Amino acid sequence: xxxxxxxxxxxxxxxxxxxxxxxxxxxxxxxxxxxxxxxxxxxxxxxxxxxxxxxxxxxxxxxxxxxxxxxxxxxxxxxxxxxxxxxxxxxxxxxxxxxxxxxxxxxxxxxxxxxxxxxxxxxxxxxxxxxxxxxxxxxxxxxxxx
Numbered sequence: 162x163x164x165x166x167x168x169x170x171x172x173x174x175x176x177x178x179x180x181x182x183x184x185x186x187x188x189x190x191x192x193x194x195x196x197x198x199x200x201x202x203x204x205x206x207x208x209x210x211x212x213x214x215x216x217x218x219x220x221x222x223x224x225x226x227x228x229x230x231x232x233x234x235x236x237x238x239x240x241x242x243x244x245x246x247x248x249x250x251x252x253x254x255x256x257x258x259x260x261x262x263x264x265x266x267x268x269x270x271x272x273x274x275x276x277x278x279x280x281x282x283x284x285x286x287x288x289x290x291x292x293x294x295x296x297x298x299x300x301x302x303x304x305x306x307x
C-alpha cells in the first residue's frame with residue numbers, strides 16, 4: 162500500500178513538472194490559427210498568446226481584446242472559443258448547427274463553442290449547453306438551472 166501511494170505521488174509530481182506554459186509572440190502562432198482569428202475577429206488585437214504543454218498534449222491559448230479566449234491544436238486548428246463579452250462569430254459555428262439554432266433557438270446567441278473530432282459543445286447566452294455529434298445532430302441538452 163505504501164509503495165502504491167509513493168508511486169502515485171511520484172507520478173503526480175512528474176506530471177506537474179511536465180506541465181509548462183510559455184508566452185509567445187502572436188507571429189509565432191501557426192498560420193492556420195492566425196487565419197481563423199483574422200476571419201472571426203478581424204478588428205481584435207491579440208493580448209496574449211501562450212503555448213500550453215501538458216505531458217503529450219500541446220495547444221495554443223490566445224486571448225483577444227473584447228473578452229475572447231480561443232484555443233488551437235498544435236497544428237493550428239481551432240478547438241474552443243469563449244466570449245465573456247459578445248458572442249461567438251457565425252464563421253466558427255458549422256453551417257448545419259447554425260441552421261438548427263436559427264430554427265430551434267432563434268432568440269439565443271452562442272457564447273462558447275468547443276469541439277474535438279467527435280463532439281461540438283455550445284453554450285447559449287441563457288446558460289443552456291447543447292451537444293452535437295460529428296454529423297451535427299443534437300445529442301444532448303443541459304438546461305441551465307435558474
